[in-house]
Amino acid sequence: MPDIEVSLWRGKADGRYQVYRVPQRDNQTVLDVVTWVQRHADPSLAYRFACRVGMCGSCAMTVNGRPRWTCRTHTAKVIVAGKLEIGPLANLPIIKDLACDLTPFFEKWQRAKGRFEPRLTRRDAAQRVIPTTPARLAADAAIECINCAVCYAACDTVKWNPGYLGPAALNRAWTLLNDERDAGNRQRLAAIAAVGGCHACHSHQSCQQHCPNHLNPTASIAGLKRATMAAYIRGELE
Amino acid sequence: MNLRLYILQRATAALLAPLVLMHLSVILYASGHDLSAAAILGRTRGSVLWGGFYGLFVVAAATHAAIGLRVIAAEWTGLGRRGLEALMWAAFVLLAGLGLLAVAAVVLA
Numbered sequence: 041m042p043d044i045e046v047s048l049w050r051g052k053a054d055g056r057y058q059v060y061r062v063p064q065r066d067n068q069t070v071l072d073v074v075t076w077v078q079r080h081a082d083p084s085l086a087y088r089f090a091c092r093v094g095m096c097g098s099c100a101m102t103v104n105g106r107p108r109w110t111c112r113t114h115t116a117k118v119i120v121a122g123k124l125e126i127g128p129l130a131n132l133p134i135i136k137d138l139a140c141d142l143t144p145f146f147e148k149w150q151r152a153k154g155r156f157e158p159r160l161t162r163r164d165a166a167q168r169v170i171p172t173t174p175a176r177l178a179a180d181a182a183i184e185c186i187n188c189a190v191c192y193a194a195c196d197t198v199k200w201n202p203g204y205l206g207p208a209a210l211n212r213a214w215t216l217l218n219d220e221r222d223a224g225n226r227q228r229l230a231a232i233a234a235v236g237g238c239h240a241c242h243s244h245q246s247c248q249q250h251c252p253n254h255l256n257p258t259a260s261i262a263g264l265k266r267a268t269m270a271a272y273i274r275g276e277l278e
Numbered sequence: 279m280n281l282r283l284y285i286l287q288r289a290t291a292a293l294l295a296p297l298v299l300m301h302l303s304v305i306l307y308a309s310g311h312d313l314s315a316a317a318i319l320g321r322t323r324g325s326v327l328w329g330g331f332y333g334l335f336v337v338a339a340a341t342h343a344a345i346g347l348r349v350i351a352a353e354w355t356g357l358g359r360r361g362l363e364a365l366m367w368a369a370f371v372l373l374a375g376l377g378l379l380a381v382a383a384v385v386l387a
Binding site: 197200201233234235239240265268269272277278 | 279280281282284285288352353354
């Protein structure tokens with residue numbers, strides 16, 4: 041098997057792509073390629089990973105122009121003419137090489153009130169949750185987010201409007217809005233109806249196109265638009 | 279975009295959908311029947327129905343377009359909140375003004 045010609049982003053925002061030749065293997069992932077470069081070509085290469093099995097959401101990078109989870113992306117599927125271009129995620133500040141600063145991503149998670157607000161205390165009996173209610177089904181359809189920021193990097197609206205909360209934070213807000221155990225929806229609705237909230241979404245659907253877990257944040261955001269409109273009509277939102 | 283503007287833009291879009299279809303039907307009817315300018319003016323002059331229809335059309339279109347332009351300007355220019363409000367209102371006044379002048383020309387003339 042011929043080597044892969046791998047271009048890796050080196051440096052910060054003003055960095056550049058540097059080419060490495062990496063041996064091609066069967067069942068090789070993009071993360072394997074990056075790890076090979078760090079172990080055999082340049083130990084100063086910075087990148088981020090943890091679980092290697094598509095659960096932790098730390099290894100997302102831009103592969104041949106598309107945001108992807110690198111641990112579950114096989115090189116055989118993404119190599120073009122024997123070449124791979126691997127860069128940091130878009131729409132986030134670059135710390136070094138392939139590692140981005142996810143602070144804005146998680147700050148927006150908090151701004152969207154993406155934190156569970158319990159209705160009960162530890163002294164109450166555990167609340168029964170019926171798994172077949174429409175609200176629970178809506179929450180379950182959106183719940184498997186691994187915070188990889190692939191949707192955030194793929195989103196045109198985030199690129200054009202840095203104040204926009206982004207698909208992941210809004211998708212999280214949608215799951216909590218539909219969680220009957222949560223008591224924070226009044227503040228949550230106000231947060232997501234504010235400037236930069238769900239109404240800034242243009243429904244381009246890049247988030248659902250690129251989400252490695254096949255979630256549909258666009259649908260969640262559409263749900264938030266309906267929910268905020270209903271709350272406005274009920275007089276619960278200004 | 280705040281929630282009120284969002285609702286207003288969606289509401290005007292819902293209103294414009296049937297109005298545009300009706301407007302296209304009017305164009306097809308007028309061209310299909312070779313109606314002269316005089317024949318068209320004969321139908322529209324003093325008509326509350328046509329004045330109301332196109333008056334509503336103009337206001338809905340001007341509202342919808344002005345809010346849409348505000349969104350584009352917010353993303354593509356560095357305009358602040360006041361600048362965006364000024365742009366939105368200027369676009370509304372321009373579009374509504376020109377449109378209502380045209381409606382007046384065929385209904386009140």
